[in-house]
Amino acid sequence: MILEELYLADFKNYNKCSFSFSPKLNFIYGENGNGKTNILEAVSMLCYTKSFLLNAEADCVKYGENAFEITGKFRNSVHGSNTVKFIYHNNETQKQIICDNDKVTRSNEFLGRFPLVVLSPYDLKLTMGQQQERRRNFDLLISQVSRVYLNDLRKYSKIIKQKNALLKENLIQKRYSYNELKDLLTVWNSELLELAVKIMLRRLDFIEEFKTYLAASFAGIVGDKYLPVINYESEALTSDTDEVKDVDHIKEKLNILLETKLDAEIKRGISLAGPHRDNYIFLMNKSGEMFEMRTFASQGEHKTFVVALKLSEFSYISEYLKHSNTGAPVLLLDDVFSELDKNRINKISGLITGFNQVFITTTEKEHLNSLKDNFSDTRIFHIVNGSSQSVN
Ligand SMILES: Nc1ncnc2c1ncn2[C@@H]1O[C@H](COP(=O)(O)OP(=O)(O)OP(=O)(O)O)[C@@H](O)[C@H]1O
Ligand SMILES: [Mg+2]
Numbered sequence: 017m018i019l020e021e022l023y024l025a026d027f028k029n030y031n032k033c034s035f036s037f038s039p040k041l042n043f044i045y046g047e048n049g050n051g052k053t054n055i056l057e058a059v060s061m062l063c064y065t066k067s068f069l070l071n072a073e074a075d076c077v078k079y080g081e082n083a084f085e086i087t088g089k090f091r092n093s094v095h096g097s098n099t100v101k102f103i104y105h106n107n108e109t110q111k112q113i114i115c116d117n118d119k120v121t122r123s124n125e126f127l128g129r130f131p132l133v134v135l136s137p138y139d140l141k142l143t144m145g146q147q148q149e150r151r152r153n154f155d156l157l158i159s160q161v162s163r164v165y166l167n168d169l170r171k172y173s174k175i176i177k178q179k180n181a182l183l184k185e186n187l188i189q190k191r192y193s194y195n196e197l198k199d200l201l202t203v204w205n206s207e208l209l210e211l212a213v214k215i216m217l218r219r220l221d222f223i224e225e226f227k228t229y230l231a232a233s234f235a236g237i238v239g240d241k242y243l244p245v246i247n248y249e250s251e252a253l254t255s256d257t258d259e260v261k262d263v264d265h266i267k268e269k270l271n272i273l274l275e276t277k278l279d280a281e282i283k284r285g286i287s288l289a290g291p292h293r294d295n296y297i298f299l300m301n302k303s304g305e306m307f308e309m310r311t312f313a314s315q316g317e318h319k320t321f322v323v324a325l326k327l328s329e330f331s332y333i334s335e336y337l338k339h340s341n342t343g344a345p346v347l348l349l350d351d352v353f354s355e356l357d358k359n360r361i362n363k364i365s366g367l368i369t370g371f372n373q374v375f376i377t378t379t380e381k382e383h384l385n386s387l388k389d390n391f392s393d394t395r396i397f398h399i400v401n402g403s404s405q406s407v408n
Pocket of ligand 2: 052053054350351
């Protein structure tokens with residue numbers, strides 16, 4: 017799939033602006049604060065139904081205006097062309113997403129139709145930040161290739177929300193006796209158990225599949241001196257991986273954990289066990305020794321890990337969707353080259369050559385030199401204060 021055209025109206029610092037993109041490389045440059053990232057953000061809203069930066073729609077309306085509109089024209093070999101519109105009015109609480117004249121009412125049926133991988137400076141919080149960032153990242157990734165996973169996740173989150181509401185309500189109002197509350201919680205726990213195990217198993221499978229992609233893109237940037245490792249950590253699982261993959265075993269372990277945590281959950285008013293509390297740990301194997309990224313990596317190592325991670329996400333989705341109607345995802349690289357040495361920049365430029373359609377933003381026009389010869393078609397956009405000057 018590729019994005020052929022984009023139209024922005026009163027979106028952030030854009031008044032009215034149209035872009036016609038290259039099917040290969042789109043090189044977007046300009047000085048700080050001129051609107052480069054805003055273009056990528058708009059694309060993410062079309063593909064994910066929300067901003068990859070998690071900005072509220074209300075903040076995306078151009079100052080002084082009441083509404084914004086984003087329109088994108090996508091093309092893939094099977095469906096031909098699709099038009100997606102994202103419309104938001106300040107005085108209507110709901111955003112509207114329209115795909116080829118049909119209103120999108122369920123975002124979980126839409127996600128994955130226009131697959132997208134985004135790398136931005138904010139992704140450093142994947143290696144540096146809290147566990148929920150990593151969970152969110154991989155949930156979005158797996159969801160783009162598995163509708164089943166996305167649906168399980170939605171159902172599971174709903175149950176956790178209801179269970180949390182009950183726990184919180186009880187903490188404030190003390191409405192139930194201990195036994196009454198225990199019975200109610202046991203009902204929620206039995207509802208969530210199946211889904212929780214399915215989600216955990218899918219994540220474990222994902223880690224297995226993904227590790228070869230990650231190792232390959234990492235080696236493509238820095239050689240094989242280091243090996244990146246992702247581990248899945250759950251209180252319900254032991255570290256013995258052979259044992260771990262058994263459905264009944266996980267179910268039993270999680271069930272025991274849910275029972276053991278019950279009193280603590282009542283006391284704290286929040287649910288404490290299940291995949292919504294599990295963690296992905298990023299590690300680096302450096303000459304046989306394991307380092308946790310979060311605590312030990314240098315600036316450049318963080319950036320390299322995140323770049324390798326996102327490039328492997330692209331390959332992973334591409335492989336999954338190879339025989340699907342959608343085809344490979346679009347890749348957005350926001351300010352990918354800052355903080356990296358020349359050698360790594362050249363390696364990354366080489367790696368992305370065969371990728372479907374790539375968008376790169378940068379403040380340094382010189383980066384074009386290491387890129388343009390690698391792509392059969394390049395379009396250059398100079399962004400100045402919310403307007404675009406097509407350079408070629
Ligand atoms: N709702 C809005 N209305 C008008 N302008 C906005 C709105 N939201 C953000 N902006 C402006 O958009 C600009 C930021 O755009 P963007 O983040 O795309 O810049 P950039 O070119 O990526 O810069 P950098 O190189 O620093 O990353 C800021 O100047 C900001 O004031
Ligand atoms: Mg930017």
